Amino acid sequence: MGAVEELVARAGGCAVIDGGFATQLEALGADINDPLWSAACLIARPLLVKEVHLQYLEAGADVIISSSYQATIPGFLARGMSLDEAEDLLRTSVKLALEARDEFWKSTLRKSKPIYNRALVAASIGSYGAYLADGSEYSGSYGADITVKKLKDFHRRRLQVLAGAGPDLIAFEAIPNKMEAQALVELLDEESIQVPSWICFSSVDGKHLCSGESFAGCLQILNASEKVAVVGVNCTPPQFIEGIIGEFRKQTKKAIAVYPNSGEVWDGRAKRWLPAECLGHKSFDALAKRWQEAGASLIGGCCRTTPSTIRAVSKILKGRAGH
Ligand SMILES: C[S+](C)CC[C@H](N)C(=O)O
Ligand SMILES: N[C@@H](CCS)C(=O)O
Ligand SMILES: [Zn+2]
Structure with a gap:
């Protein structure tokens, strides 16, 4: 059994992913208005990066994603x-997540009634567009x-370095077009990457990738790669997720991960989030239950979700939350 299947089984059929990482760094006072966005904290606030990982572990995350998105x-x-x-x-981005995971796991083992799983660490790789x-x-x-x-040349060295830093998974996040999916699959092969990967797309309409291309065409590319253990969507409005899971299930047998944003929309010019039209945080956990029923095996949150979102998701999916 692979690391992901094992985690999903240990979690009772559906593993919980963490929530918005940059969002929580900002909530704790970090300044991420920077060309490096949340990665600026690797230079300026490494201890805060570790603190955010610990908060998501306490909230019940079974998978934490490193601070290397940008x-x-x-x-x-x-x-x-x-x-x-x-x-x-x-390497530091992976090290901080591994340290948080190991320290948290050690403290969990000391408790009389452990309620957590040993989490996996996924090394984040954002898209070329994020850069x-x-x-x-x-x-x-x-x-x-x-x-x-x-x-491929843009992604190559970062992928080699992150894969060599000892994560359990590689998480390609918010991939907006088919050409980048093709490049990533070719690169995983060319570099003989042994760490299992997930590739998650982003969508702004719930029916296509951000580029307007079909999910089906991209999933065909990912299905052909045994290096890709999980496929899914992230940083996409929550109201689209149930429909997207249905579409993915028609197109792939791979495990499906979903970790939508809050529904707010990123204004790339003004560099700020615009208010959500449809949903607030309140119903995120109720929706998560529906995503599980629709067939997702890994569920969490992306931008503008927080540890309290993940605590509620963990509670509804597993009948228990973190503290
Ligand atoms: C997921 S978006 C909000 C990340 C930030 C963006 N790439 C920027 O640097 O402005
Ligand atoms: N893992 C990143 C994804 C941004 S879209 C974060 O949560 O900040
Ligand atoms: Zn996001």
């Missing part, structure tokens, strides 16, 4: 760092000059 080598070089320093910061920080992570429009080769 941590890229060119991004760190542009900040004046050397290549060695940039690669060390990538561009120009709103293209929600449009999938990378311009006419972009090719599969350029995308």
Whole structure:
């Protein structure tokens, strides 16, 4: 059995993923208004990064995702760092999550009635659009000059470094178009990555990727790769998730992960979240139960969800929450 299947079985059929990482860093006082976004905290506030991981573990997360979503080598070089320093910061993102997981697990084992599973650490890899920080992570429009080769070259070294840092999983997050999915699958093979991966897409209409391309075409690409253990969607409005799970189940036999945002919309120019039109946090946990029934095996939250969202999700999915 693979690491993901084992975790899902231990969690009783549906594992809980953490919630918005950058969101919680901000809630604890971090300044992420930065070209590196939440990855700026790897330089300025590493202890806060670990604290956010611990808060999600306490809330009941079975999988925590590292703070490397927007941590890229060119991004760190542009900040004046050397290549060695940039690669060390990538490793640090995984190390902080592993340390939080191990410390939390040790303290759990000391309790008389353990209510937690030993969590898995997923190393986050955001899209090329996240690095561009120009709103293209929600449009999938990378311009006419972009090719599969350029995308592979952008992702290659970060993937090698993160995979070598000892995570349990690699989490490709909010992938907005088919070309990037193709590049990632080819790269996993070319680099013989042994750490199991998940690839999650983002959608703004619930029917297509952000680029307007079909889920079916992308899932065909992912289905062909044995390196991809889990497929899914993240940072997508919660009201679309049940329909998306139904569509994914028609197109794939792989485990499905869903971790939507709060429904608020990112304004890539103004760099702020615009209010949700449909749903607030209140119904997120009730929806999570429906996502489980619809066939998702890993469920959590993305931007603008918090440890309290994940505590409620854990409670409704497992009948118990963290403290
Ligand atoms: C998931 S979005 C809110 C991440 C932030 C964006 N890439 C930016 O840098 O502005
Ligand atoms: N894991 C990242 C995803 C951003 S879309 C975060 O939660 O900040
Ligand atoms: Zn998000």
